[in-house]
Amino acid sequence: MPKLASYNGKVDSIENIKVSPMSRAFLFSDSVYEVISFYKKKFIDFETHLDRLKHSLNETKISCSIEDCKTEIVKLLNESRFEDGYIYYQVSRGVDSIRSHFFEESDCERFGFIEEFSFFNQSPLKVMLVDDIRWQRCDIKSTSLLGNVLQMNDAKSIGCNEILMHKNGELTEGGASNIFFVKDKTIFTPELSTNILPGITRYQVIKIIKDKKLNFEEGSYGIDDLKEASSIWFTSTTKGIVGVEEIVNLETKINPECELLEICKNAFVKRYFS
Numbered sequence: 001m002p003k004l005a006s007y008n009g010k011v012d013s014i015e016n017i018k019v020s021p022m023s024r025a026f027l028f029s030d031s032v033y034e035v036i037s038f039y040k041k042k043f044i045d046f047e048t049h050l051d052r053l054k055h056s057l058n059e060t061k062i063s064c065s066i067e068d069c070k071t072e073i074v075k076l077l078n079e080s081r082f083e084d085g086y087i088y089y090q091v092s093r094g095v096d097s098i099r100s101h102f103f104e105e106s107d108c109e110r111f112g113f114i115e116e117f118s119f120f121n122q123s124p125l126k127v128m129l130v131d132d133i134r135w136q137r138c139d140i141k142s143t144s145l146l147g148n149v150l151q152m153n154d155a156k157s158i159g160c161n162e163i164l165m166h167k168n169g170e171l172t173e174g175g176a177s178n179i180f181f182v183k184d185k186t187i188f189t190p191e192l193s194t195n196i197l198p199g200i201t202r203y204q205v206i207k208i209i210k211d212k213k214l215n216f217e218e219g220s221y222g223i224d225d226l227k228e229a230s231s232i233w234f235t236s237t238t239k240g241i242v243g244v245e246e247i248v249n250l251e252t253k254i255n256p257e258c259e260l261l262e263i264c265k266n267a268f269v270k271r272y273f274s
């Protein structure tokens, strides 16, 4: 069954979509994106994803109507037969006639596709601790993901399925997720900064933690904090909340069976999937 996609508002089978090689997304990764999940044909946190897309567009000075994006994403879902899954949607600055670092006002270029996906039965993660080699505006959901791609594939070559990044010893986030850890019955997560993506799942998990009145702190943490952690979790739109079973290059005492993780996971499933 061919994948269904949308290009500048036109929904078609992905094979029929023709994109110019002069697209600034192709030449410069001059584009931003969102991954939005849906369950039983309903988007999860749709408006929050649109707000973050707006933030990414504003910060990169890409002019694009967020209402057009919304209409196109809804159309893609409505034209698909999938009940559960996610939509990948990116907006580039447009298509140029010459390759130039300097940009001018142009029509933005929008591309998305829909994927079927099941949110349940995520296995615990095996993780490699790596240097965060990315740029300094990780709060923007840019399609320039070379730093993540290189480090994640190094990790894959030794049997890992995620990375945990640090910048000069300060924990930032996963390759495609945010991180939480538990130490002395308190849940910690790195505070928001330009070094991490303001994850929407992260935000929802923090809401759950606060609702449940669990001990919680946001701040700046280092590798030594991880060494003392009893549990580490990753959060993202496609992972939900998932525990770490091992950090392959760090001695830790982590236990994937964590009571606080179970409390948050159960509340998360109840909130979105019941």
Ligand code: PDD
Pocket: 035, 173, 174, 175, 176, 177, 178, 197, 198, 199, 200, 201, 202, 235, 236, 237, 238
């Ligand atoms: N990634 N940090 C990074 C670097 C991410 O790429 C993501 C999501 C997150 C979690 O954000 P959210 O909870 O809003 O999904 C954090 C998506 C899923 C991706 O690139 O496929």
